Amino acid sequence: MITVLSGGVGAARLLRVLRDARDARQLRAVVNVGDDLVMHGLTICPDLDTILYTLAGLNNDETGWGLAGESWRVMDELTALGGESWFRLGDRDLATHLYRSQRLAAGATKTLVSAELAASLGVAVTLLPVTDDPVSTVFETGLGRLSFQEYFVRHHHEIPVTRVEIVGATAARPTAVALAALNEAERIVIAPSNPVISIDPILQIPGIRDALARRRTDVVAVSPIVNGAALKGPADRLLGELGYDVSCVGVADFYGELVGTWVIDHADAGHADELTRRGFDVRVTTTIMGRADHDVALAAAVLT
């Protein structure tokens, strides 16, 4: 069994690659909930939904976000009413949020709702929110403290960040199934998600960091920084603003001794010696997903 610490798009793509290389039922994702939000009364879990939609084959691969064949009637009408519509929720996507909100109101946990949604959409990978307790990622910026979606969507992650705080993390409890997924995995994978705002909110939940540290030799991380830049999103910018080198070496420094093996891209082969000197095993392969031969190579580097 393989357990993948997961944020949004990067994790969803890696999970798809690993799923195609191996039985889906052997895969578990322990997923970030730090950017979950309540909007219009609806509980929205962006990372869980991105993974769910991607594994269900419902995502829009062209735009890189949202659902294929999405429609926007509700948002159009909400805009006409003068409502807050900067956070775009498609009609199809809204059904997921209505379903989840209704089930949570009826007493279900996020973990149970994730299992129900996965079953409905035919997703055999097990999706496990790291915690069922509320946590929220907050950004300290020149504009004050911003919520995840204010920073990410409303301000297009274009303002300098001085500190990232995961509010509620120290009081949150990891779910028993998420902890078991880490303890029982033959291998723990850290997806090429944003280290600062996708993976760190998972690591800050009490017990998770220890669970990884105990398994260090079985922890494989895929660098989200290739050739000095993030493939998507502000990982490069945030690493720099928080004082890390914007490279796979900076990411390795960020995670420190939690990782045993680094998987880096051919473009970063020049950093391999530096990582080896820091005590990591290193595998150099193609980390950019989307081409069948590349995906097979990446899956092999991660799984073997």
Added chain:
Amino acid sequence: MITVLSGGVGAARLLRVLRDARDARQLRAVVNVGDDLVMHGLTICPDLDTILYTLAGLNNDETGWGLAGESWRVMDELTALGGESWFRLGDRDLATHLYRSQRLAAGATKTLVSAELAASLGVAVTLLPVTDDPVSTVFETGLGRLSFQEYFVRHHHEIPVTRVEIVGATAARPTAVALAALNEAERIVIAPSNPVISIDPILQIPGIRDALARRRTDVVAVSPIVNGAALKGPADRLLGELGYDVSCVGVADFYGELVGTWVIDHADAGHADELTRRGFDVRVTTTIMGRADHDVALAAAVLT
């Protein structure tokens, strides 16, 4: 200024008739909130929305409920996910609920949200929820205690009711603007809404019944029972189950000394003497709305 105690469809149609006969800005509706509900995390106010949509010209006059040109993408997807979809929410309608829920979460009252929605949709009639506090109409039935929408939508108001309770009514406060609308009105109209489940939840809010009793000679009620039957919904059935005559006389007994003048249909002219004997003024006219000459006659009977 005219103030109308209002439920859903019957009130919406009467308000439209009065609005067409008089300046909309002289009309205020004090609206039932007993069938408001939270579903999928969204706060839904069926009576306020029915009035809003009808006065905005957005309602579907053919079906008698919902919005013209409505689409159902979200509900279709929610059904596919296995979610609760017996309470049908159209895409356009959902935008209203998202707007309201977001504004309530931001600290706005239902009264303020109603004013904002009316302004957005160009409705000049003032819509006033009777209270901003939570109240909910509950039905005691052979199937146990049912919420309004469980009784009304899920069970199609087809099960016998032994008692109706307005939970939260005694602790609720009427809004200052709703009370003022009653105290300052030259005439108070009770719309031909369901007496038991649309108007009584308004009357049970502390202070409302007294406000009407003080103004009895200025209170005009339009009978929702014509020729022994309700035009729409279970008003006839409920009156009978609760021990009232299923006629305009039974409705008059239900409201008692709150009403000064009864407006009844030609079909019920035979009851006029009985109402007069009970101390009411009586006007006989056409109470079935939808034909221009009938509407003018009804407006005249109510307003003059």
